[in-house]
Amino acid sequence: MTSIAIPGAEPQPRRTVHRSWRLLRVGVLNERAFRIRLVIAPLTLAVQLYLYDRLWTAVFSHTTKAGGLTLKQTLAYSLMALLIARIRWNARGFPGRDSVALSVREGTIAYWFMRPISPGRFYMWRQAGDMAYGAIWAVLGYVVILSAGLIAPPHGVNGAVVFAVSLLLGQVVLYYLGAIVDIAMFWMLSNNGLARMYYFVQDLLSGVFVPLPFMPAVMLTLATWLPFSSGVNVPMSLYVGRIPLSHAPQQLALQLFWCVVLGLVTKFLWSRASRRVTVQGG
Amino acid sequence: MGDADQAIVAKDLTKTFTIARKHEGRFAAVRSLFDPIREQRTVVDRLTMSVARGEIVALLGPNGAGKSTSIKMLTGILTPTSGEVLVDGRVPHRDRIANAHSIGAVFGQKTQLWWDIPARQSLALLRDIYDIPKSVYDRQLAEFDSILELSQFWDTPVRNMSLGQRVRCEMAGAMLHDPPIVFLDEPTIGMDVVVKEQTREFLRYQVQERGRTIVLTTHDMTEVARLCERVLLINYGRLMFDGTLEQLKAEHGGKPHVNVTFAEPVSVVEVPGARVVSHDGMRAAVAPDGVTTTEDVVRSLISRFPVVNVAVEETNLEDLMRDVYLAKLGEAPVSASRQA
Numbered sequence: 001m002t003s004i005a006i007p008g009a010e011p012q013p014r015r016t017v018h019r020s021w022r023l024l025r026v027g028v029l030n031e032r033a034f035r036i037r038l039v040i041a042p043l044t045l046a047v048q049l050y051l052y053d054r055l056w057t058a059v060f061s062h063t064t065k066a067g068g069l070t071l072k073q074t075l076a077y078s079l080m081a082l083l084i085a086r087i088r089w090n091a092r093g094f095p096g097r098d099s100v101a102l103s104v105r106e107g108t109i110a111y112w113f114m115r116p117i118s119p120g121r122f123y124m125w126r127q128a129g130d131m132a133y134g135a136i137w138a139v140l141g142y143v144v145i146l147s148a149g150l151i152a153p154p155h156g157v158n159g160a161v162v163f164a165v166s167l168l169l170g171q172v173v174l175y176y177l178g179a180i181v182d183i184a185m186f187w188m189l190s191n192n193g194l195a196r197m198y199y200f201v202q203d204l205l206s207g208v209f210v211p212l213p214f215m216p217a218v219m220l221t222l223a224t225w226l227p228f229s230s231g232v233n234v235p236m237s238l239y240v241g242r243i244p245l246s247h248a249p250q251q252l253a254l255q256l257f258w259c260v261v262l263g264l265v266t267k268f269l270w271s272r273a274s275r276r277v278t279v280q281g282g
Numbered sequence: 283m284g285d286a287d288q289a290i291v292a293k294d295l296t297k298t299f300t301i302a303r304k305h306e307g308r309f310a311a312v313r314s315l316f317d318p319i320r321e322q323r324t325v326v327d328r329l330t331m332s333v334a335r336g337e338i339v340a341l342l343g344p345n346g347a348g349k350s351t352s353i354k355m356l357t358g359i360l361t362p363t364s365g366e367v368l369v370d371g372r373v374p375h376r377d378r379i380a381n382a383h384s385i386g387a388v389f390g391q392k393t394q395l396w397w398d399i400p401a402r403q404s405l406a407l408l409r410d411i412y413d414i415p416k417s418v419y420d421r422q423l424a425e426f427d428s429i430l431e432l433s434q435f436w437d438t439p440v441r442n443m444s445l446g447q448r449v450r451c452e453m454a455g456a457m458l459h460d461p462p463i464v465f466l467d468e469p470t471i472g473m474d475v476v477v478k479e480q481t482r483e484f485l486r487y488q489v490q491e492r493g494r495t496i497v498l499t500t501h502d503m504t505e506v507a508r509l510c511e512r513v514l515l516i517n518y519g520r521l522m523f524d525g526t527l528e529q530l531k532a533e534h535g536g537k538p539h540v541n542v543t544f545a546e547p548v549s550v551v552e553v554p555g556a557r558v559v560s561h562d563g564m565r566a567a568v569a570p571d572g573v574t575t576t577e578d579v580v581r582s583l584i585s586r587f588p589v590v591n592v593a594v595e596e597t598n599l600e601d602l603m604r605d606v607y608l609a610k611l612g613e614a615p616v617s618a619s620r621q622a
Binding site: 275 | 299354357358359360361378379380381382383385387389392393394396397398399403407409410411412413439
């Protein structure tokens, strides 16, 4: 690189850690730009949690167990599934104008390929920022429903640690799946339909809408073989004790397997996308 | 290739896109959906050019000529179908990360700033992306502010800015990391004259004081005349002219017109060594041909006709470019005096 001599410029020590991680804050800055969202977010969560609580309480009014789960387990699974879904709520389509879909459509994707961090890394920091913001709401919601006695705490320290690790791996799996849908924009130029279909399937087969144990056997088997269940069903099953802690290593290994496979697929797709990128408009 | 004095060198640079075209006739919509007609379209065709370090050049051409595609190959965004390109000594599309430190760009209406947050925070985000040390960042920002007056509006969310304010922030964003080469694709489109002049002053400063190389794409010929000594004219994806504006004027009849008003109607206007551009009895516009000068034409007109008023009209650059664009330039390059 040819540098330009600027009067008064002193040589700067080279940092070992690139500061691009600070892109994490974009998610919060975007939310702060629309303060109404700070009201809508907890309100939406409160309505969802209340309705699901009422729904499952009504379902269990004439039975003590369904799908192998008690009311307490079902409530914990369902309410926490809503909170987990909240983590990636904004990341599903960045609320600002820097989503892959909009950037490809408007041609601003050009800038992603002109920066000293790869488009994949830029995307990762932006997603991580939005997910961290969503996680704040999820944790707040968790504290509220735990304090209200709607759910029980995890089974001891081991249970909490296993749940946390499983939840983290599940979020990585969902991040990669979402990334694949987003990168499809480079080929499709409009992935609205794909994204809607994908997120419906993801929510259904991960356990956000209904706990997976309530699914018909065929769907349950299908969900188990696909990566979606890693996102919600596995961590929640560990939390409520449907999967005993003694089986946790196999489950965590399966989640890790999906992380590696989907990570490689995503890396491959980013490299292909960077070769076929076109810029809409002049 | 590889001349150290050259900031940009392109040789036989070509970009071909595959375009999906619709069928015609029965079931055309269904057939087009599943099996569209695919055809190759060459947008940039064996473009050979170079830009020296510290030079500001205008990349001109009508809409669809291949200017923006050329810039996107030079910035490394697009991978050329064939040909060679070196920007600051690197192949931009093969080494995008390193190339990013060498280049900055503004793509007209496309913003790289974050739409919903204040511009100053967007610039801070770019500082983090480019890993710019704080002292350099502060100095750059102060310098940009002194010319572009950014501090008057940089705490406003980008979505609430006027076009002129936003593009000034875009300029700052493009040069924040101190790149030696800057690509500006129609940066002043839609700006008012005051902001345009402010932007031009900024660009002149960046070239003269900071030694940056600037490649400017624009349809604003006033901007070209005020900023660029050299123009590269592209049409049909090919380089059609490489030289100064004066050379372009000389090659395309860019001599001034002589507008004359007669004391009484004149039926036929004939001037040796000149052609009549327009004539309506009482008035005529005459342009010198070949070696004939404007003074020769004025003298001839006064000696031959009852002239009451004569005015020399300088070449209108917009008209000149229109004539050049319409001159079926696709057939052969006009000049290649400075091809690499």
